[in-house]
Amino acid sequence: MRTVLGDNQYGKAETRIVRVDRGDTHAITDLNVTTTLAGDLAATHETGDNSGVLPTDSQKNAVFAFARDGIGEIEDFGLRLARHFVDGAPTIHRARVQIEQYTWQRMSVQGQPAHHSFARAAGTRTTSVTYDGTNSWVVSGIGDLTVMNTTDSEFHGYHRDRFTTLPETHDRILATAVTARWRHAEPSGDWAAVHEAAREHLLEAFADTYSYSLQQTLNAMGERVLRNCPELVEVRLSLPNKHHFLVDLSPFDLDNPGEVFFAADRPYGLIEGTVLAEDAPDAGLAWW
Numbered sequence: 001m002r003t004v005l006g007d008n009q010y011g012k013a014e015t016r017i018v019r020v021d022r023g024d025t026h027a028i029t030d031l032n033v034t035t036t037l038a039g040d041l042a043a044t045h046e047t048g049d050n051s052g053v054l055p056t057d058s059q060k061n062a063v064f065a066f067a068r069d070g071i072g073e074i075e076d077f078g079l080r081l082a083r084h085f086v087d088g089a090p091t092i093h094r095a096r097v098q099i100e101q102y103t104w105q106r107m108s109v110q111g112q113p114a115h116h117s118f119a120r121a122a123g124t125r126t127t128s129v130t131y132d133g134t135n136s137w138v139v140s141g142i143g144d145l146t147v148m149n150t151t152d153s154e155f156h157g158y159h160r161d162r163f164t165t166l167p168e169t170h171d172r173i174l175a176t177a178v179t180a181r182w183r184h185a186e187p188s189g190d191w192a193a194v195h196e197a198a199r200e201h202l203l204e205a206f207a208d209t210y211s212y213s214l215q216q217t218l219n220a221m222g223e224r225v226l227r228n229c230p231e232l233v234e235v236r237l238s239l240p241n242k243h244h245f246l247v248d249l250s251p252f253d254l255d256n257p258g259e260v261f262f263a264a265d266r267p268y269g270l271i272e273g274t275v276l277a278e279d280a281p282d283a284g285l286a287w288w
C-alpha cells in the first residue's frame, strides 16, 4: 500500500521555568511552556534528513534564554518566542507557544508583605499563541479553578430512557473546576487587565446564575465574559460536573436535610461548550 505523510508537528512539551526578579522585594514567575512547530518537515519523516529540524532541545533552550531578559505577560513572552522560531528557521512556517502560569501569592510576615516568601494559590493563567509568519493569534484563559454553589441549582425535566435512575432534584450542590479559554480579537492589548476582567465575570456569572443545568451556567458564564470584555470574541469552557451526592443517613436513624454529601471524584459529567460574539471574525489558527 502506498502512503503519504499527513499533518505533523513537533516541539518541546512542558518546559518548567521559574524566574526570580530580585528587586526591592523578590517576585516570581512560574511557568510551564510547550512549544510546537510545523512547516516543511517532510524530509526528516521520509528520509531522516534533519537539516530542516530545529531540535526540541534548542526550543527549550530558547525558552530559558528569552526568560533571562524578563518574562512580562505570558502572552507577550509567547509572541516573542513564536516569532523567533518562525522568523529564524527557514523550514518552520508555524509556531504555537502554550504557557500555563502558576499563581503564587506573597506571604505576610507579622502583618507585612513578605520580601521573598510565597504560597502557591489555586488556579492557573494560560495562553496559547500562534504565529504563521504573517499573523498572530492569542487565546488566553484560566485552568483548574474549582468553584461551588451550595444551592440555587436544580436538575430535572430531562429525557428518560430505560437506564435512567437519576432522581430529579430541586436543590443540589453545583461544583466544577473551570477551564476557560478566550480568543482575543487582536494579538495585542492589556493582557493582565483583560484576564482579571474575564476571570471576575466568569466567577460572578457562576455565582449569581440560578442554574437549571450546568450547560445553562456554562452559557451564562461565556455570555457574561463577552458582554463585558469587548477585546474578546469567543469563549470555550470545559466544566466537569463535580457531583455531590446526599448521603442516606437513615440506617443510623439520622435525617440529612441537605447537609452531608459524598463528594465523588469519578465518573463525572463533562460539560463543554463555546460562546461566540455574533460578529466574531474567523478564528484562523487561533485554536491550532
Ligand SMILES: O=c1[nH]c(=O)c2[nH]c(=O)[nH]c2[nH]1
Pocket (backbone or CB within 6 Å): 155, 166, 212, 213, 214, 215, 241, 269
Ligand atoms: O447540569 C447537569 N447537566 C447534565 O447534563 C447532567 N446529567 C446528569 O446526570 N446530571 C447533570 N447535571
